[in-house]
Amino acid sequence: MADAATPRRYLQDHSNGMEALLRTIRFAEGTWRGGTTEEGYQVIYGGRLISEVLPGSDPFSDHPQFVVVKQSALNSSAAGAYQFLGTTWETWAGWLGISDFSPRRQDQVARRLVRHRLSDAEEANIDKGILTREALHQLAPEWAALPTHSGASYYGYGQSVKSWDQLKAFYDKQLALLNRETEA
Structure with missing residues (x-):
């Protein structure tokens, strides 16, 4: 395990390339919702909002930690903008x-999960604003909506994935917006 100073780096560091990648993950996972509100941060598996399922509760107090079962027999505890599984959230947030x-x-x-999954070379590419198919492939085990080299989900259970072309176009658009904001 890293020393006590290591987690702070991951709480604070980011680049426009990383921010564009985070937005792209949200786009792939179906939680982008225009990116202008906090609504996408409270989406649970299946598309409903935490505030709809748990009315009156604070949707941002903690991961909801419940499993949604869909008719297709798929079930998941995924929640939030990045569709964190309950166990993933507990581990990394802890x-x-x-x-x-x-x-x-x-x-x-x-941001920490991205850096954990990417090779040093792909992490450097992202920090420079370069998204590659290899980066998406390396992230696919964490986010089922990202394509592997074959173009399918890492999990192969009919999970909807965006194409490389869709993700690259979205990433490039977000990167350009962020770069303009930074220059202003």
Whole structure:
């Protein structure tokens, strides 16, 4: 395990390339929702919102930790902008010392998961604003909606995935927007 200073790096570091990738993951997972509201951060598996399923509760207090069963016999505890499984959230939020499920914290855990999954070369590419098929392939075991080299989900159970062309176009558009904001 890394020393106590290591988690802080992952709580704070990011580049426009990383931010564009996070937006692209949300787009692939179906939680982007235009990116202008916090609504996408409370989506649970199947598309409903935490606030609809647990009315009156704070949707950002913690991962909801319940399993949604769909008629197709698929079930998942995925929730939030990055569709974190309950066990994934518990592990990484615990390691990073995160105690809520706020949009900021979801972004921080997603950033850490990306860096954990990517090779050094692909991490450097992302930080430079370069998205490759290899990067998506390396991230596919974490996010089922991202394509492997074959173009299918890593999990192969009929999971809907966006094509490389769709994801690359979305990434490039988001990167351009972020770069313009940074220059302004």
